[in-house]
Amino acid sequence: MLILKPNCECCDRDLPADSPDARICTFECTFCADCVETKLGGACPNCGGNFVARPIRPAALLARYPASTERVHSTKPACAA
Known part of the structure; x- marks a missing residue:
């Protein structure tokens, strides 16, 4: 099962579980x-x-299989700019 991290590891933008802008x-x-x-x-960069676009977990399953709340932030040079 995908972890569904809550943020962009580069800019720290919020990426909710239903975000069409999340890439993995x-x-x-x-x-x-x-x-x-x-x-x-x-x-x-890792x-x-x-x-690819991160799949969107159906809302009905989020209660049983919630997205992660652990934020990750990259220190790679590509994300420093």
Whole structure:
């Protein structure tokens, strides 16, 4: 089951579980679409993998399988700008 991290690891923008702007790599590193396109060039700064749109968990299942509340922030140079 996906963790559904609550924020962009680059700019710290909130990414609720139903956000169409969330992008993930194969390791579930989570970034917003804007950072993926403008800062990261489509490649994950943590693993080098590509990004895909994060699936949206149906609201009816969020109560039973909630999104994570643990915020992650990258210290990679690509996110410093």
